[in-house]
Amino acid sequence: MIWLNPVALVLLSLVSGYLFIRRLWPLWRSMRAAQPDPRRDHLRERLLGLVVFVLGQRRLLRWPLSGLAHLLIFWGFVILSLEILQAGLEALVPPLNLEQQLWWGPVAFAEDLFAAAVLTGLAVAALNRYVLRPKRFQGSHQGDATWILVLIALVILTQLGLYATQIAAGTDHLVNLRPVSAAVAQLFGGVHGEGIWAWHEFFLWAHLGLIAGFGVYLAHSKHLHILTAAPNVFFRSLEPPGRHLPTLDIEKAEHFGLAKVDQLTWKQQLDLATCTECGRCQSHCPAFNTGKPLSPKLFITDLRDGWYANARGKAAPPSFWAAEEGIAAEAEPPEDGQLLDWSVLEETLWSCTTCGACVEECPVLIEHVPAIVEMRRSLVLEESRIPKEARSALESLEQRGNPFGMPADSRMNWAKGLEVPLIADHPEAEYLYWVGCATAFDESNWPIARATVAILKAAQVSFAILGQEEICNGDPARRLGNEYLFQTQAQQVVEKLQARSVRKVIASCPHCFNTMAREYPDLGGNYDVIHHTQLLAELLDEGRIQLKEPLKNGELTYHDPCYLGRWNGEYDAPRRVLQAIPGAKLVEMKRTRNEAMCCGAGGGRIFMEESRGPRINRVRVKQAEETGAGTAALACPFCATMFTEGIHSQEMAMESRDIAVLVAESMGLEYLPAAD
Numbered sequence: 084m085i086w087l088n089p090v091a092l093v094l095l096s097l098v099s100g101y102l103f104i105r106r107l108w109p110l111w112r113s114m115r116a117a118q119p120d121p122r123r124d125h126l127r128e129r130l131l132g133l134v135v136f137v138l139g140q141r142r143l144l145r146w147p148l149s150g151l152a153h154l155l156i157f158w159g160f161v162i163l164s165l166e167i168l169q170a171g172l173e174a175l176v177p178p179l180n181l182e183q184q185l186w187w188g189p190v191a192f193a194e195d196l197f198a199a200a201v202l203t204g205l206a207v208a209a210l211n212r213y214v215l216r217p218k219r220f221q222g223s224h225q226g227d228a229t230w231i232l233v234l235i236a237l238v239i240l241t242q243l244g245l246y247a248t249q250i251a252a253g254t255d256h257l258v259n260l261r262p263v264s265a266a267v268a269q270l271f272g273g274v275h276g277e278g279i280w281a282w283h284e285f286f287l288w289a290h291l292g293l294i295a296g297f298g299v300y301l302a303h304s305k306h307l308h309i310l311t312a313a314p315n316v317f318f319r320s321l322e323p324p325g326r327h328l329p330t331l332d333i334e335k336a337e338h339f340g341l342a343k344v345d346q347l348t349w350k351q352q353l354d355l356a357t358c359t360e361c362g363r364c365q366s367h368c369p370a371f372n373t374g375k376p377l378s379p380k381l382f383i384t385d386l387r388d389g390w391y392a393n394a395r396g397k398a399a400p401p402s403f404w405a406a407e408e409g410i411a412a413e414a415e416p417p418e419d420g421q422l423l424d425w426s427v428l429e430e431t432l433w434s435c436t437t438c439g440a441c442v443e444e445c446p447v448l449i450e451h452v453p454a455i456v457e458m459r460r461s462l463v464l465e466e467s468r469i470p471k472e473a474r475s476a477l478e479s480l481e482q483r484g485n486p487f488g489m490p491a492d493s494r495m496n497w498a499k500g501l502e503v504p505l506i507a508d509h510p511e512a513e514y515l516y517w518v519g520c521a522t523a524f525d526e527s528n529w530p531i532a533r534a535t536v537a538i539l540k541a542a543q544v545s546f547a548i549l550g551q552e553e554i555c556n557g558d559p560a561r562r563l564g565n566e567y568l569f570q571t572q573a574q575q576v577v578e579k580l581q582a583r584s585v586r587k588v589i590a591s592c593p594h595c596f597n598t599m600a601r602e603y604p605d606l607g608g609n610y611d612v613i614h615h616t617q618l619l620a621e622l623l624d625e626g627r628i629q630l631k632e633p634l635k636n637g638e639l640t641y642h643d644p645c646y647l648g649r650w651n652g653e654y655d656a657p658r659r660v661l662q663a664i665p666g667a668k669l670v671e672m673k674r675t676r677n678e679a680m681c682c683g684a685g686g687g688r689i690f691m692e693e694s695r696g697p698r699i700n701r702v703r704v705k706q707a708e709e710t711g712a713g714t715a716a717l718a719c720p721f722c723a724t725m726f727t728e729g730i731h732s733q734e735m736a737m738e739s740r741d742i743a744v745l746v747a748e749s750m751g752l753e754y755l756p757a758a759d
Contacts, residue, residue: 092291099295106302113344113352113394120348122318129317136316142446146363149211155204156235159197163242165190167294192260195246199263201239205232219362227304234300238293243267244286252279308359312447315357318350319448324439325601325650327453331460331566340460340564344393344420354449355387364441364451369681370434374696376404377434379441379451382427386454389426404428423458432458433470436699437562437686438645443677459564473563476690481568484554485520486690495550497522497529500756503536504547506583512547515585517599519592520555521720527727528720530755531591534747535615537754542627546589552579558598563687570606577608588612591743593646593719594685601651614647616718616742620656623663630749633666636713640670642703642726643679644719657718660742664749670710680706684721704729708737715739
């Protein structure tokens with residue numbers, strides 16, 4: 084009956100292939116019809132990404148336990164693909180007798196070794212998921228994960244049984260190269276003749292059947308990422324991280340932002356299909372970790388469920404948060420592919436600080452933040468739905484040129500008593516010092532600008548400021564979803580800087596730094612923008628400033644601003660400056676550098692109240708206090724405002740100070756206004 088094997092294998096392959104394609108075909112058709120998104124440039128860099136993030140599992144290994152488990156399972160299946168091919172060939176053309184080929188020895192040893200590695204990885208994964216149970220798994224499909232672990236285990240066990248029966252029958256000449264299979268073969272010591280070959284046939288078909296079933300199940304589960312992860316990494320954005328938001332063509336746009344399934348780009352749909360539900364994004368999300376109705380993981384899976392249902396002609400299930408709050412019981416699912424208010428709630432979108440921690444942590448490089456801001460655009464530009472406090476900030480920005488509601492003629496109050504050069508009087512200045520609204524209008528932040536000016540003068544840096552000509556560069560408008568207002572503000576700023584022939588800009592605010600350096604080029608503004616901590620590091624290296632006075636409180640900790648660190652990769656310059664201060668000892672927080680927690684001000688959140696859970700800034704300040712340092716060093720006026728509130732509201736003994744202030748004091752400079 085050997086002739087039945089090829090027929091059975093062909094039938095099995097056809098049935099499983101049909102079920103697999105039938106399940107995925109609607110998704111493929113949807114992606115083909117989706118909004119365009121050019122991602123086919125820089126082939127070499129994209130291929131390198133596959134090596135680093137897929138083959139090297141770079142981001143997964145940040146988490147030693149689960150990262151190791153996944154690495155073992157991943158590479159085990161890569162190597163065992165040869166074994167799967169061998170099993171299929173054995174069913175088609177028995178006997179194959181590859182074991183008699185000398186070159187097959189290393190392959191056989193690798194197969195056995197990685198079979199054990201996969202089982203080890205599965206054990207570690209089960210320990211992590213069912214015993215340790217980290218918080219990041221909250222909201223994941225636990226039953227799905229269980230089925231996958233069981234299926235993978237059975238695939239490996241039937242493979243070992245396949246070789247073990249050959250060894251027990253005495254036909255496998257590579258017994259010394261298959262130690263694991265040889266150990267399993269001991270279980271068949273009392274089985275001989277036709278009996279052992281019956282067992283071998285059972286394991287062969289069980290193995291092939293499980294592989295076919297595994298493939299079909301993939302199309303129904305979150306483990307579709309096995310197929311989509313590599314393409315998603317390949318088509319990742321190669322723009323600088325801070326250039327993560329698409330610039331909307333206001334004049335030609337048929338819609339503003341993202342609200343429906345048919346407004347998703349094909350890359351956004353690929354993102355949704357690739358989510359592994361690992362929860363690494365969720366574990367670092369400041370909103371989720373302080374009880375807000377936002378989890379980057381659930382945001383993606385809720386969108387995915389809406390997309391899947393729409394593509395397959397079914398009613399979309401409600402979002403996780405809608406179900407949690409009982410909204411799902413009061414409303415009917417939309418029939419037109421609507422995602423807002425069903426798959427994603429409005430409050431979920433406004434909870435985001437756009438800190439980028441989710442994007443930074445995702446092992447398959449999903450782009451959460453752009454999608455969130457796109458959905459905010461739809462809320463604001465198409466439906467005029469925006470929280471009251473944020474609406475007031477944007478109205479003030481439009482009417483007064485700043486989002487703080489301050490009179491435009493008070494912009495220079497911070498410079499009282501200083502002789503600050505204006506670019507109108509000094510058009511030859513090398514740098515324009517961009518003060519920024521958060522520094523100019525928040526009196527507690529005035530020392531940042533005053534100290535920066537004092538240092539620039541002492542170092543004989545050629546600089547000037549716009550003075551009353553300066554207006555908000557539009558960052559809050561863009562993060563809050565009002566792309567039209569952002570572009571209006573940005574175009575005004577670009578025109579002002581072009582009129583003054585500005586080419587180099589110093590920014591104390593990382594938000595201004597990111598906007599002008601990364602986003603203005605799309606609108607014709609091309610400048611060399613440097614953050615004030617980067618310039619301070621350069622001045623130190625060149626010997627143009629000398630730090631002499633020791634730090635009053637020797638131990639300090641540094642908070643990485645999201646828009647300087649994660650979004651622009653600058654972690655070292657601020658630390659180099661701090662470590663150059665005599666007597667300073669830098670003590671790092673548990674969450675630092677690329678894993679630093681947001682202060683809570685980003686994404687326009689500084690203009691909104693937090694109505695749920697503890698305030699993000701107070702949680703971050705507590706983390707700073709836990710270091711035992713007496714000073715929290717900062718490099719962002721938004722962070723300074725949040726740290727000041729967090730320290731005072733919790734009556735902490737520590738203080739927060741901008742790096743420029745610490746440097747000015749170490750240089751012995753007078754920068755504070757004279758007492759009246």
